[in-house]
Amino acid sequence: MNRQNDDIFNMILASTVHDMKNSLSMLGESLNIILSSVEFKKLSPQATTHTGVVQYESARVNNSLMQLLALYKLENEQLPFNPNYMNLGDFLEEQRLRQLPLLEAKRIQCEIDVDDELEGVFDECLLSTVLENIIGNAIRYSRSKILIECIQSDTTVITVNDDGPGYPEIMIEMAGSYMQGINHSTGSTGLGLFFAQKIADIHSHKGKQGSIKLSNGGKLGGGVFEICIP
Amino acid sequence: MIKYSEKKALIIEDFAEFARAVGTMLRNMGLIHVDTVTSGEAAIQACREKKYDLILSDYNLGTQKDGQQVLEELIEFDLLIPECTFIMITAEKTAAMVMAALEFQPDSYLTKPFNSQLLKSRVDKSIAKKQAMSPAQRLMKKSKWNEAYVQCEAVKQSHPKYSSACLRLQFECLKNAKLYDKALQLLADVIYERATPWALKGMGSVYVKQQDYDRALDIFEQMISEFPMALDGYDWLAKVQHQLGRPVDAQRTLEKAVEKSPKLLKRQKYLGQLAEQNNDLDTTIAAYRQAVKFGIHSAFSTPDEYVKLTKSLGRKLQGNTNEDRKKLITEAEGVFLQIESKFKEDSCTQFRGAVAHADFCSIVLDNKASDRHLKNANKIFDKIEEHLTAENSLEIAESLKTLGLSQLSECVLEDAVEQYFDDANFIKKASKLTTNKDLIKNASKANKYNNEAVRLFKQNKYNEAIRYFDKAAEIAPNNVNIRLNQAQSMLKQYQSVEKKTELLTKSESMLRAITRLSITDPRYARFSELNRLTQLMLQKLH
Incomplete structure (x- = not known):
């Protein structure tokens, strides 16, 4: 693409995303207003499931939009990367709050285990897009519980555990080449993991690079996602 | 606990439905006083009339001023109390980071969509931080650097969470108190732990203050290679390269930044100035064109970029008989119209504009129009109320001389020499223009x-x-x-x-x-x- 087309595409992309996100915000907010006007317990199980679906799917569309836009910018060397010191407790708590309506709708308990004083250096916006997707997935597959942990030695490691059936073996083995994981029939998380890998990659410090890892088991016996930020 | 019932909040959002939703969230948090405006202009007006404790602004406000421009103006015109928390709402996370590199930063960014729990958590935290930091900031506003430094030290002890924010303020204090060695030591400690854009920028800026341009060059080069999206690194690097007599390198550096984010008026103007110095006419035109474009809704736009745009268009048209001639003339005429209306009250600019217009018309061989503008310039000259700047005087005198109005040209020079005889660079240029040798002798x-x-x-x-x-x-x-x-x-x-x-x-x-x-x-x-x-x-x- 030449420069001018590139600029136009950029502009259209940005303004379309802006528009779509406004719509998504309205959608979500309207649903919240409806939900707050009825007593939650009085909703039929079916209705609860449906509101959950609306919340989950609109959050997913939003998150995918963000990832696409960020990947497009990364390809064109226009992705702003602004790592900063950040309190990890505050950061993870916000990730939980972002998902709160969905967690409540699906009655999933989400626990955070992190030392109060812990600080990490990372790009807040990018990492939050990564975790939104990963936690969203965990909500989708877990039965009743999610545990987000964070420990720090010379690197910061954030782990998302769930009590669902775990990641398929084939995905765990795909480490490093998650783009192949995109599977239309299952709506698999190829994009999310691919994005997580890319974002981990650009976080580097003193010769070390960030990384992600999938496994099964962990503290809740389900899927375990781990992202390391040096 | 924060008493929200006593706080005044302002929502700046052009999308009415969304504004209403955010308003509801705030009221559910306990706020009673919530105002909403739909444009940046209305926001500035609202802040002139009332002191808000909390401002939530969308970054994208349609075709008018954007949220960043609103914030810049509020800070520049001193319309915010130090305790005011400003939260920028953005649609895409990545835009936030480009903005984060700017001089004026909001207290926090919030990305759409968000729910009321997230909003409350963010507002709670931002206000708490603001309350902890504002005593030091008030002291800094009064230039009490030492006291502010000590205050930050106390905050570090009581709120370890805000340590890095405190370090940044402490560095500013040391730098402003001209304790450069201590400032550099503070940054060296920070960078030893981990290089961050602000610490590198701070270090380079101290070297610039000390006129140690070679060291500054190294630091800013390191900064843009490690953090290619921290765009103010390019601005600083260009400044240092320029200072070291490498204007072509400086231009290349700025071009890289402009490519990533064209929207900064100051950067575009500096690029125009460098390109002009490097005789790169096309880049000069492009830069001033962008400066005019992005300045339309900004309180920081000046007549300078308008006049310079017409000047560079004129240069492009000199000896050009075919390519885009009509288009360029129409563009320049449009800019002259804008100068006339946008800076109507400013007689200096009207004078400068009229002379530039006459000059332009003479380049495109429309002598009748040129004479008309010169007559106009003559009329305005008698009404000028303020001193022209040294640089503008030279520009105007030179044009007038070329147009054959040597008498008026000498008048302009006489006034300017009287004002700026202590500016050696100006005197050197003025002596080349004037025919009145006594003028320069008297100046010296x-x-x-x-x-x-x-x-x-x-x-x-x-x-x-x-x-x-x-x-x-x-x-x-x-x-x-x-x-x-x-x-x-x-x-x-x-x-x-x-x-x-x-x-x-x-x-x-x-x-x-x-x-x-x-x-x-x-x-x-x-x-x-x-x-x-x-x-x-x-x-x-x-």
Whole structure:
């Protein structure tokens, strides 16, 4: 693409995303207003499931939009990367709050285990897009519980555990080449993991690079996602 | 606990449905006083009328000013109380980071969509942080660097969470107090842990202050290679390269930044200036074009980029008979119209615009129109109320000379030489333009007297200084600096040597004679401070 087309595409992309996100915000907010006007317990199980679906799917569309836009910018060397010191407790708590309506709708308990004083250096916006997707997935597959942990030695490691059936073996083995994981029939998380890998990659410090890892088991016996930020 | 019922909030959002939703969230948090505006202009007006504790602004406000411009103006015009928390709402996370590189930063960014729990958590945290940091910031506003530094140290102890914010403020304190070695030590410690854009930028900026440009160059080169999206690194690097006599490198550096984010007025203007110096006409035009475009809704746009755009378009049209000729002429005429309407009240700019317009018409061989604009310029010249700047005087005098109006050209130069005889660079250029050799000779004489007077002033020999300032003033009676120097010497003499009332009344009349000083003139601050001191001392007499 030449420069001018590139600029136009950029502009259209940005303004379309802006528009779509406004719509998504309205959608979500309207649903919240409806939900707050009825007593939650009085909703039929079916209705609860449906509101959950609306919340989950609109959050997913939003998150995918963000990832696409960020990947497009990364390809064109226009992705702003602004790592900063950040309190990890505050950061993870916000990730939980972002998902709160969905967690409540699906009655999933989400626990955070992190030392109060812990600080990490990372790009807040990018990492939050990564975790939104990963936690969203965990909500989708877990039965009743999610545990987000964070420990720090010379690197910061954030782990998302769930009590669902775990990641398929084939995905765990795909480490490093998650783009192949995109599977239309299952709506698999190829994009999310691919994005997580890319974002981990650009976080580097003193010769070390960030990384992600999938496994099964962990503290809740389900899927375990781990992202390391040096 | 934060008492939200006592807080005043403002929502700036052009999308009414969304504004309503955010308003509901805030009311559910306990806020009673929530105002909503739909444009940046209305937001500025609202902040003139009321002091808000919390402002939530969408970044994208349609076609008018954006959220970043609103924030810049609110800070620049001092419309925010130090405790005010400003949260920028963005649709895409990545835009936030480009903005984060700018001089003026909001307290927090929030990405759409968000729910009420997230909003509350963010607002709670931002307000708590603001409350912890604002005492130090108030001290910094009063230039009490040492006290502010100590205050930050206390916050570090009581709120370890805000340590890195405190370190940043402490660095600013040390730098402003000119304790450069300590400032560098602080940053070296930070960078030893981990290099961050702000620490590298701080270090480079201290080296620039110390005029150690080679070291500054290394630091800024490291900064843009490690953090290619921290765009102010490019601005600084370009400045240093320019300083080291490498304007072509400086231009290349800025081009990289502009490619990533074209929207910064200051950056575009600097690029235009560099490209002009490098005789790169197409880049000059493009940069000034962008500066005009992005300045439309900005309070920081100046006539400069408009006039410079027409000048560079004129240069492009010189000897050009085919390609895009009509289009370029139409564009330039459009810019002249904008100068006429946007800066209607500013006679200096109208004069400068009329001369530039005449110059432009003569380049495109429309002599009738050129004459018309010159007549207009002549008329405006008599009405000019303020001093033209040195640079604008040269630009105008040169055009007038080329257009054959050497008499008016000399008038402009005479006024400017009288004002800026102490600016060696200006005098060098002016002497090439003028045919009046006495003008330059007198300038150097006035400069000699003025320098001698300043030397005596520094030795506390105020009366002798005044005598020499008088001599300089005889040659340049309208020179603002001499008047200010005279007034200051009289005040000093009064304060430290002899309490003669006559000195104060003389100082008062000296200052009263300064009538053509624009508020935007760099000398204005000193003028108003001397005025204040004189009046203060006069009042004490009664």
